[in-house]
Amino acid sequence: MAKKKFIVGNFTDEAVLFPAVKKVRRAGYKLHDVFTPFPIHGLDKEMGLRDTSLHTAGFIYGITGTSTAVGFITWALTIDWAINFGGKPYFALPAWIPVTFELTVLFAAVGMVLTFCWLCQLAPFVKKDHFNPRSTDDTFVMAIECTSSTNEAEAIQFLQAAGATDVKVETKETGWWLGSYANDKMRFEK
Amino acid sequence: MSIRSTFTAPKNYNTIAWTFMAIGLLSIIGLWVTSGSSTDPKEQARFWASLLQNSVFFLLIVNASMFFVCITTLAWGGWQMSFRRVPEAISAVVPVMGVIAAAILLSIVFGDNHTIYHWTDVEHVKHDEILSHKKGFLNKTFFSVVTILTVVLWSLLGWKMRQLSRSIDDEPLATMEERKKYIFKNTVWAALYIVVFSLTVMSSLPWLWLMSIDAHWYSTMYSWYTFASTFVSGMALIALFVVILKNNGYLEYTNNEHLHDLGKFMFAFSVFWTYLWFSQFMLIWYANIPEETVYFQPRAHGIYKGIFWFMFIINFIAPLLILMTRSAKRNYGTITFMALLIIFGHWLDFYQMVFPAVSPNKVPNIIYDLGVALGFVGLIMYMTGRALAKAPLLARNHPFVKESLIHHT
Numbered sequence A: 001m002a003k004k005k006f007i008v009g010n011f012t013d014e015a016v017l018f019p020a021v022k023k024v025r026r027a028g029y030k031l032h033d034v035f036t037p038f039p040i041h042g043l044d045k046e047m048g049l050r051d052t053s054l055h056t057a058g059f060i061y062g063i064t065g066t067s068t069a070v071g072f073i074t075w076a077l078t079i080d081w082a083i084n085f086g087g088k089p090y091f092a093l094p095a096w097i098p099v100t101f102e103l104t105v106l107f108a109a110v111g112m113v114l115t116f117c118w119l120c121q122l123a124p125f126v127k128k129d130h131f132n133p134r135s136t137d138d139t140f141v142m143a144i145e146c147t148s149s150t151n152e153a154e155a156i157q158f159l160q161a162a163g164a165t166d167v168k169v170e171t172k173e174t175g176w177w178l179g180s181y182a183n184d185k186m187r188f189e190k
Numbered sequence B: 001m002s003i004r005s006t007f008t009a010p011k012n013y014n015t016i017a018w019t020f021m022a023i024g025l026l027s028i029i030g031l032w033v034t035s036g037s038s039t040d041p042k043e044q045a046r047f048w049a050s051l052l053q054n055s056v057f058f059l060l061i062v063n064a065s066m067f068f069v070c071i072t073t074l075a076w077g078g079w080q081m082s083f084r085r086v087p088e089a090i091s092a093v094v095p096v097m098g099v100i101a102a103a104i105l106l107s108i109v110f111g112d113n114h115t116i117y118h119w120t121d122v123e124h125v126k127h128d129e130i131l132s133h134k135k136g137f138l139n140k141t142f143f144s145v146v147t148i149l150t151v152v153l154w155s156l157l158g159w160k161m162r163q164l165s166r167s168i169d170d171e172p173l174a175t176m177e178e179r180k181k182y183i184f185k186n187t188v189w190a191a192l193y194i195v196v197f198s199l200t201v202m203s204s205l206p207w208l209w210l211m212s213i214d215a216h217w218y219s220t221m222y223s224w225y226t227f228a229s230t231f232v233s234g235m236a237l238i239a240l241f242v243v244i245l246k247n248n249g250y251l252e253y254t255n256n257e258h259l260h261d262l263g264k265f266m267f268a269f270s271v272f273w274t275y276l277w278f279s280q281f282m283l284i285w286y287a288n289i290p291e292e293t294v295y296f297q298p299r300a301h302g303i304y305k306g307i308f309w310f311m312f313i314i315n316f317i318a319p320l321l322i323l324m325t326r327s328a329k330r331n332y333g334t335i336t337f338m339a340l341l342i343i344f345g346h347w348l349d350f351y352q353m354v355f356p357a358v359s360p361n362k363v364p365n366i367i368y369d370l371g372v373a374l375g376f377v378g379l380i381m382y383m384t385g386r387a388l389a390k391a392p393l394l395a396r397n398h399p400f401v402k403e404s405l406i407h408h409t
Helices: A014-026 A054-080 A093-120 A152-161 A182-189 B013-036 B041-074 B079-083 B085-091 B094-110 B122-127 B129-133 B140-167 B176-209 B222-247 B256-287 B296-301 B305-322 B332-358 B366-389 B401-405
Strands: A003-011 A030-035 A126-128 A140-145 A165-173 A176-178
Touching: A003 A014, A003 A152, A014 A030, A014 A140, A014 A152, A054 A093, A093 B256, A140 A152, A152 A165, B013 B041, B013 B366, B041 B079, B041 B085, B041 B094, B041 B140, B041 B176, B041 B222, B041 B332, B041 B366, B079 B085, B079 B222, B079 B256, B079 B401, B085 B140, B085 B222, B085 B366, B094 B140, B094 B366, B122 B129, B140 B176, B176 B222, B222 B256, B222 B332, B222 B366, B256 B296, B256 B305, B256 B332, B296 B305, B296 B332, B305 B332, B332 B366
Parallel strands: none
Antiparallel strands: A003 A140, A003 A165, A030 A140, A126 A176
8 A cells, every 4th residue: 555644643632623623624634534542423524524334235234134034935935845834824924034133133233344344444464554552542643644735844833733742744554454563563662 | 583492382383283172072073973872882882992092092102201201311311301391291291181091991991881891791701711710800990990090190200200390490409419419309200100100001001901902812012012102102292392393493402413313212112113013923923823813813814904004014114214314313304204104103003903803893984083083182282282381491400401402413
């Protein structure tokens, strides 16, 4: 993937973070992302992110589960191996509803977890660069991407004025890689 | 339109309510002339069954409002505070509806006509082995004591909750200690109400009032299923009143975040209702024992088939598909439409609970019953409007109000 240059700042207060996000976007900086240790209500709207399409995917997986269950049981119990259970009709829909329900839930749940991992690029052995490890602990970390027209010194000052501490210019890998955090070790120990 | 903090009924509001009540009264008179005054006990029963179905249904859905108030109080919820006066006002109809329903139920039980509750026929019960085994539960004394006690307790505890809510309107709670004490007091009364509620709607009452119409048949699922039915329609009723008030420029702090949560309740409890409905249906379908399938025979396969499946579609499939998306639950138009549909659907549900046993050979003319239902709707509109006007629409001194103002889903 690509290595890019970022201006990274730390925030400790939501009440400072929200206006800062607004200011950064209004000033025309390219906001890469904000990393927080817990979900913050309304931050996605403030950052101008679109609604996730995870629910649509979940609905499609659910429908797939429903039709798989009904389709398979219908085929098995009416065509392939029709057995008379207690005088019930071969196509005994009420008896299949629990299985259909479970399969709908299973497909939707597993599908959505996998889709979520795909969207976030999470998987075993997949490694991604951290902007600041404190974003997993107690601070909100904002990363602004440097474009050809970004004046770095000015951007640092802007972020500091907006309430950020510990503002740095850093070069980070934006994609993911397979392997270890060997490079990180060096970085954190210095 | 400016925003006002106290409700005064809009121009047409009471006119519509009175018109509905007039239609209801005309329908009752019409029913009386066509069937109630007849000498045939089956025809008389059709008149009383209509009153029974409507009064019990509307009593249970206005009472569901108080259940909503108490359950959110008990869970220390704050999101509902911006519109909590609405369910409180709806629950103020409980005493009136309770008296009406109790009067109807008791006149059916103590009347000479045993078509609806044939366990009231002493001679018949003597020779009926199943009914004589049920005598300890299905008898006139127990029925009337439970009915009267229920209505009195619901009214008293509901009154206490409303009174607690209004008691701090003019005197803010100054210290943290006072606020904690106030919340604790609320919690205790709400818990008492929930105990009474669970002993009535969630267990014994639907068995007595509705299930005993099919006196030989029984289902332990029945009360839960009735509760789910009335709770989801109760939530729909609250949502409707919230939309009406918003449209007239009240409830300034209630926005589509709160509407979203009401929509979630309507969606979730529609599914919950289906779960219970199906659990009851599937076990009976699977076991296929005549004494149990006797309930579903006229409903799912007999002349009530159309109503039965239509009711299932509008109570399950429509809410499931229409209320599924986030944007639908935040849209005033969709919520209004779905609330009306859900209330109508569960009214039909009650219709098919009551009538197949009372009138097994022909489906009664449903127009009359719809007219009677409109009468009760008018009564609820009028009484709720009056109760809303009595207090400010925001309980502004309640310790949890801020939680509702910044509510975010």
